[in-house]
Amino acid sequence: MKKKKAKLRKRVIIAVVFAAILVLIATFSGVLAPNDPYATNSELIRQAPSAAYLFGTDNLGRCVFSRVLIGARTTIASTFFLVAVSFLIGIVVGMLCGFYGGIVDDILMRIADLMLAFPQMVVAIAVAGILGGGLGGAMIALGITMWTSFARLARSHTLSIKNEPYITAARLQGKSGLQIMMTHIMPNILEPVLINALTQIGTTMIGISGLSFLGLGVVAPQAEWGSMISEARAYIQIAPWAVLFPAAATVITIVVFNYLGDAVMEYRNAE
Numbered sequence: 001m002k003k004k005k006a007k008l009r010k011r012v013i014i015a016v017v018f019a020a021i022l023v024l025i026a027t028f029s030g031v032l033a034p035n036d037p038y039a040t041n042s043e044l045i046r047q048a049p050s051a052a053y054l055f056g057t058d059n060l061g062r063c064v065f066s067r068v069l070i071g072a073r074t075t076i077a078s079t080f081f082l083v084a085v086s087f088l089i090g091i092v093v094g095m096l097c098g099f100y101g102g103i104v105d106d107i108l109m110r111i112a113d114l115m116l117a118f119p120q121m122v123v124a125i126a127v128a129g130i131l132g133g134g135l136g137g138a139m140i141a142l143g144i145t146m147w148t149s150f151a152r153l154a155r156s157h158t159l160s161i162k163n164e165p166y167i168t169a170a171r172l173q174g175k176s177g178l179q180i181m182m183t184h185i186m187p188n189i190l191e192p193v194l195i196n197a198l199t200q201i202g203t204t205m206i207g208i209s210g211l212s213f214l215g216l217g218v219v220a221p222q223a224e225w226g227s228m229i230s231e232a233r234a235y236i237q238i239a240p241w242a243v244l245f246p247a248a249a250t251v252i253t254i255v256v257f258n259y260l261g262d263a264v265m266e267y268r269n270a271e
Contacts, residue, residue: 090150098158
């Protein structure tokens with residue numbers, strides 16, 4: 001058992017290191033980018049990868065390597081922000097439903113059921129289309145359904161502990177419902193909901209990039225991996241690097257964060 005836990009701990013550490021590297025690259029992408037990601041040059045259109053342009057250039061002569069780096073900041077930052085907001089909304093809704101029950105629980109959970117009745121991407125495409133695209137619209141479109149998984153998980157854990165003796169003791173001491181939720185319930189449900197948030201990062205990233213690919217997310221010329229793939233797919237046969245490199249960056253990042261979420265979940269379950 002100890003050997004298994006040690007092995008799982010190593011997996012978590014490795015995943016954290018790779019995830020931290022990606023976050024650092026995204027944070028300092030403006031410094032790391034060797035060229036202006038938005039500067040066009042008609043003389044450099046669709047140049048193959050070289051020492052001057054590691055990932056080649058796109059249809060407007062822009063440095064693909066620099067755009068992939070800047071796109072990392074756009075994609076990762078928007079994903080983290082959306083997951084964080086959905087997490088906060090979900091955990092608050094879940095605690096309220098689980099702790100108070102009654103009509104509050106019925107109304108909010110029926111709304112959650114309604115959101116879950118439709119595939120997330122279908123709802124996101126419809127909402128993003130109504131909002132007219134843009135990164136903000138894409139995040140709102142995905143966030144409309146994302147909070148439900150956090151809310152349901154927080155609610156189930158709240159229901160399982162709200163009748164524990166220490167909660168009853170807190171009630172007898174005269175503590176309010178808000179005080180009990182903040183000091184006794186939230187610390188006990190935070191870990192499983194946070195682990196769920198880690199597993200949602202990859203899915204959210206796919207959603208943001210997917211909407212951008214469809215023209216419902218990031219608006220050109222802003223660098224974002226999904227929109228870069230969409231722009232370059234028209235000339236993939238003559239300049240495949242303009243598609244392959246942002247696609248590879250997307251896949252690698254999603255795999256790393258999915259691996260991190262799975263590793264942390266396995267380590268917690270082994271305890």
